[in-house]
Amino acid sequence: MSGEFEDPRKTDLRQRCADxxxxxxxxxxxxxxxxxxxxxxxxxxxxKADVSSTGTNGNRVLYFVRVDGGKPLPGWLSNxxxxxxxxxxxxxxxxxxxxxxxxxxxxTTVGCGLLCLNSSNDLELEVEYKEPDRGSAVKAFEKRLRxxxxxxxxxxxxxxxxxxxxxxxxxxxxEGMKESKRSKYLDTIESTMVxxxxxxxxxxxxxxxxxxDLDDDALADIxxxxxxxxx
Amino acid sequence: MAKKVPITIDPARIDKNPNNPRRYFNDEKLDQLxxxxxxxxVLVPLIVYESPETPGRYILMDGERRWRSALDxxxxxxxxxxxxxPSKLDNLLRMFNIHSVREEWSLVAVALALRDVIKVSxxxxxxxxxxxxxxxxxxxxxxxRLLSLPTEELELIQDEAHLDRTEQIHREDLYLExxxxxxxLRRQLPEVAEQYDRPKIxxxxxxxxxxxxxxxxxxxxxxxxxxxxxxxxxxxxQKVIDAADELIRDVNATPEDVYERVAAVAVGQQDxxxxxxxxxxxxxxxxxxxxxxxxxxxxxxxxRAEIDQLLG
Numbered sequence: 001m002s003g004e005f006e007d008p009r010k011t012d013l014r015q016r017c018a019d020x021x022x023x024x025x026x027x028x029x030x031x032x033x034x035x036x037x038x039x040x041x042x043x044x045x046x047x048k049a050d051v052s053s054t055g056t057n058g059n060r061v062l063y064f065v066r067v068d069g070g071k072p073l074p075g076w077l078s079n080x081x082x083x084x085x086x087x088x089x090x091x092x093x094x095x096x097x098x099x100x101x102x103x104x105x106x107x108t109t110v111g112c113g114l115l116c117l118n119s120s121n122d123l124e125l126e127v128e129y130k131e132p133d134r135g136s137a138v139k140a141f142e143k144r145l146r147x148x149x150x151x152x153x154x155x156x157x158x159x160x161x162x163x164x165x166x167x168x169x170x171x172x173x174x175e176g177m178k179e180s181k182r183s184k185y186l187d188t189i190e191s192t193m194v195x196x197x198x199x200x201x202x203x204x205x206x207x208x209x210x211x212x213d214l215d216d217d218a219l220a221d222i223x224x225x226x227x228x229x230x231x
Numbered sequence: 232m233a234k235k236v237p238i239t240i241d242p243a244r245i246d247k248n249p250n251n252p253r254r255y256f257n258d259e260k261l262d263q264l265x266x267x268x269x270x271x272x273v274l275v276p277l278i279v280y281e282s283p284e285t286p287g288r289y290i291l292m293d294g295e296r297r298w299r300s301a302l303d304x305x306x307x308x309x310x311x312x313x314x315x316x317p318s319k320l321d322n323l324l325r326m327f328n329i330h331s332v333r334e335e336w337s338l339v340a341v342a343l344a345l346r347d348v349i350k351v352s353x354x355x356x357x358x359x360x361x362x363x364x365x366x367x368x369x370x371x372x373x374x375x376r377l378l379s380l381p382t383e384e385l386e387l388i389q390d391e392a393h394l395d396r397t398e399q400i401h402r403e404d405l406y407l408e409x410x411x412x413x414x415x416l417r418r419q420l421p422e423v424a425e426q427y428d429r430p431k432i433x434x435x436x437x438x439x440x441x442x443x444x445x446x447x448x449x450x451x452x453x454x455x456x457x458x459x460x461x462x463x464x465x466x467x468x469q470k471v472i473d474a475a476d477e478l479i480r481d482v483n484a485t486p487e488d489v490y491e492r493v494a495a496v497a498v499g500q501q502d503x504x505x506x507x508x509x510x511x512x513x514x515x516x517x518x519x520x521x522x523x524x525x526x527x528x529x530x531x532x533x534x535r536a537e538i539d540q541l542l543g
Contacts, residue, residue, distance in 0.1 A: 007256060009258075042270075043269050044268060044270070045268070045307075066259075067259065076269045153271075179368055200263060201262075
């Protein structure tokens with residue numbers, strides 16, 4: 001869905017991607033039709049690409065546009081890629097205008113295809129969609145990664161919820177305070193919420209990057225930072 | 232307390248709240264939430280009310296990030312809690328209470344929502360608006376200063392509000408500085424205000440940023456310093472009027488450069504004169520036949536040499 005609330009850069013990139021796919025001779029699907037996950041997958045929802053096309057060999061190609069090519073492949077897209085390996089005739093590509101090292105590395109490790117949309121609106125292949133050799137060690141690492149991500153979600157949500165409740169009760173909590181103190185009190189709640197959100201975003205992005213590194217020491221470090229919180 | 236009935240519906244039957252002024256989501260900021268929803272589902276119901284105009288469709292009160300992410304992740308149904316349709320003012324105030332802090336509304340988003348609150352409630356006292364919305368008084372004040380800008384400039388700020396701060400040209404803090412500079416000119420130099428209307432001055436000042444002529448948005452504070460130099464009779468008033476005129480007409484002229492050229496020397500001399508007076512008072516207070524420390528004596532001799540050289 002594109003709409004009023006979507007980042008306009010993403011809306012633009014999606015359109016340019018569709019134009020480039022069309023110009024390359026593929027039939028772009030008119031609708032963003034969701035595709036069910038394979039039955040052995042535990043994911044919620046379905047696979048809904050930004051752009052999809054049908055190749056000459058009948059393959060369904062799914063394109064997911066990424067505005068910031070400097071960030072690693074996000075966890076949700078890695079999950080989609082892994083799920084499609086057990087589906088027949090489906091390929092997944094991330095599409096961006098400027099490919100950063102972290103995106104290339106995570107795409108390579110996960111097996112996600114990567115295309116760069118150049119200034120002439122041509123799609124250049126950076127990384128092939130290809131199931132990597134994911135041995136038991138890799139699968140075990142992915143499981144640990146998911147567990148740490150759950151810990152991060154829990155930590156961020158619990159703290160934000162507590163602050164939100166504090167904010168909801170601000171009227172009672174600040175009753176009788178001088179305006180300067182009340183302002184300081186509300187500013188502190190706001191800045192603390194911002195800090196937790198930014199901290200969560202940063203660690204989430206670092207976890208995404210680990211899908212490319214498979215680095216247990218780095219994962220342990222992030223786990224410790226989650227335990228310590230924003231302090 | 233409204234009774235909430237938890238049910239699940241197709242997210243396509245939900246519409247955004249018309250009173251939530253957030254216009255764009257920064258796409259990558261939803262990545263963490265998307266991964267979480269994909270792996271665990273939407274556990275907390277979205278709060279909605281049924282559209283009075285279109286029965287069977289629902290308007291979102293709380294849960295916009297989850298709703299948007301669920302749409303992108305191809306969810307077929309989402310849990311919702313239905314509340315009765317709020318009044319227009321209740322809806323506006325709830326948007327403030329639910330979203331302004333949690334979703335980090337930009338100042339321009341706050342300002343636009345505040346404009347609606349003022350319109351619907353008829354309340355425009357700063358303190359009362361702060362109480363109603365939960366904002367601090369200083370935020371209400373800054374939001375109202377943004378609202379005093381021409382609509383076209385507000386649009387420019389709004390169009391970039393979703394970008395990272397480093398990518399924004401039309402930043403809120405830029406316009407707060409411009410607004411302050413323009414107000415000083417209008418109040419203290421009516422001759423300039425007669426020649427140029429407010430939208431014109433604001434546009435010309437914003438163009439300096441668009442053409443990358445400013446080192447820092449706070450450079451506009453030199454406008455107030457310039458005007459103060461005229462008020463303190465350090466610089467001829469006409470010179471300052473001409474300088475202000477140049478600043479408005481010439482997009483390449485920067486407030487700092489114009490201040491340095493027109494007023495910096497005079498302001499600097501006034502500063503030296505003030506310090507000289509303080510030194511004189513301190514010297515007067517010293518005993519006439521007392522012994523001076525070697526260090527003080529050396530420094531005073533150096534100072535005398537500098538003064539002699541300056542006076543010729």
